[in-house]
Amino acid sequence: MRASEIRALFAVASRPEVVSLAGGMPNINSLPLEYLAELSARIMRENGPKALQYGSGQGEIFMREQIVEVMRYDGIHAHPDDVVITTGSQQALDLVTEIFINPGDVVVAEAPSYVGALGVFRAYQADVVHVPLDDDGLIPEALDATLTRLEAEGRRAKFLYTVPNYHNPAGVTLSAERRPRIVEICQRHHVLILEDNPYGLLGFDSDPLPALKSYDADQTIYLGSFSKMFGPGYRVGWAAAPHAVREKLVLASEAAILSPTMWGQMVMTAYLREYDWYTQVKEFRGEYRARGNAMMSALAEFLPETRWTVPTGGFYTWVTLPEGIDAKAMLPRAVTNLVAYVSGTAFYYDGQGADHMRLSFCYPTPENIREGVRRLSHVVHAEMELVEMFGTGHHEHLKAGIEAPTPDQV
Numbered sequence: 001m002r003a004s005e006i007r008a009l010f011a012v013a014s015r016p017e018v019v020s021l022a023g024g025m026p027n028i029n030s031l032p033l034e035y036l037a038e039l040s041a042r043i044m045r046e047n048g049p050k051a052l053q054y055g056s057g058q059g060e061i062f063m064r065e066q067i068v069e070v071m072r073y074d075g076i077h078a079h080p081d082d083v084v085i086t087t088g089s090q091q092a093l094d095l096v097t098e099i100f101i102n103p104g105d106v107v108v109a110e111a112p113s114y115v116g117a118l119g120v121f122r123a124y125q126a127d128v129v130h131v132p133l134d135d136d137g138l139i140p141e142a143l144d145a146t147l148t149r150l151e152a153e154g155r156r157a158k159f160l161y162t163v164p165n166y167h168n169p170a171g172v173t174l175s176a177e178r179r180p181r182i183v184e185i186c187q188r189h190h191v192l193i194l195e196d197n198p199y200g201l202l203g204f205d206s207d208p209l210p211a212l213k214s215y216d217a218d219q220t221i222y223l224g225s226f227s228k229m230f231g232p233g234y235r236v237g238w239a240a241a242p243h244a245v246r247e248k249l250v251l252a253s254e255a256a257i258l259s260p261t262m263w264g265q266m267v268m269t270a271y272l273r274e275y276d277w278y279t280q281v282k283e284f285r286g287e288y289r290a291r292g293n294a295m296m297s298a299l300a301e302f303l304p305e306t307r308w309t310v311p312t313g314g315f316y317t318w319v320t321l322p323e324g325i326d327a328k329a330m331l332p333r334a335v336t337n338l339v340a341y342v343s344g345t346a347f348y349y350d351g352q353g354a355d356h357m358r359l360s361f362c363y364p365t366p367e368n369i370r371e372g373v374r375r376l377s378h379v380v381h382a383e384m385e386l387v388e389m390f391g392t393g394h395h396e397h398l399k400a401g402i403e404a405p406t407p408d409q410v
Ligand SMILES: Cc1ncc(COP(=O)(O)O)c(C=O)c1O
Pocket: 024, 087, 088, 089, 090, 091, 114, 116, 163, 168, 196, 198, 224, 225, 226, 227, 232, 236, 237
């Protein structure tokens, strides 16, 4: 195990003078807090002893019924029995990995991949083999070639880990045309799909494309979460899995936590039943669209030397830096200039990615996003000059004279 690059940054990001384009905290200010306060009080008054009690290891039937309705938006027709409630989808990632992975087993994952999933794979000593993605998401030909090569080497992948919608960190979405092809390739190679979909409902202008699970429910373990379409506070997420896997997930979850939050499930269920939650999701979409647009225009205005992905939803864009600039080495100088991002290296298993950075637009206001990118542009332009003068090895050269500040010094 090792400290995530993002965790170290949280301390910095919380300082008011820093514009953080680093964290992935959802912007939940528009949630109906008065309504939630009344709802919570009512549940506690009318059902307090139940709300504060242990519950079923699989999660409560009333919550699982609501989740089945939510998954219909992804084209998934599941049964409440298929669903296991978890402590955020992060716990589901952990449970699936615990069940399938022995040290040295292969997980195939997009390059780049969500840092929190890579952390779990690392904790279970998986061997992660990356497959590239492009503006249309995971590349089917590359996946097919990788699975074929692994087979030839006598190494079978246990599962494919993929985030098809509004990818973290790449910002891209798997195209409609590629979806059935990815499923077909995994069927042919007998490789399970771990489909992680926390952002699916947060398309700026559109409803989600059909989930991979909608093409083949038995081939796919689907992970969902209320963290982004509501808020992460109750820590309610879920896995929808084929029968045999589901049984194991429940056993593993009971061993880890006994039962998921009863209180959180009761409040989330009541919210989904009583409140016009989809209108609230549309409100979030509008806010993220405005922030995403602010990010796109700021990049065009201040950092035209870089390339970036154009997200159609979610929280992130993935920026490719000019030749010779190392995002990880540049980060302390960015923080000195009061702007933070996450170096691309966090999103690869093998230390690649220094030519990339993830910029998130979910939390700061559009004005702050513009200001953050403006500050970042000064840092990038200064780096470009250094590369011009000293070549790509200039970071070593600089380290001799300048000690980079640690996050808590800034
Ligand atoms: C791709 C992805 N998967 C899973 C998670 C974990 O979310 P949670 O545990 O809050 O459901 C996140 C959180 O940022 C994420 O971006």
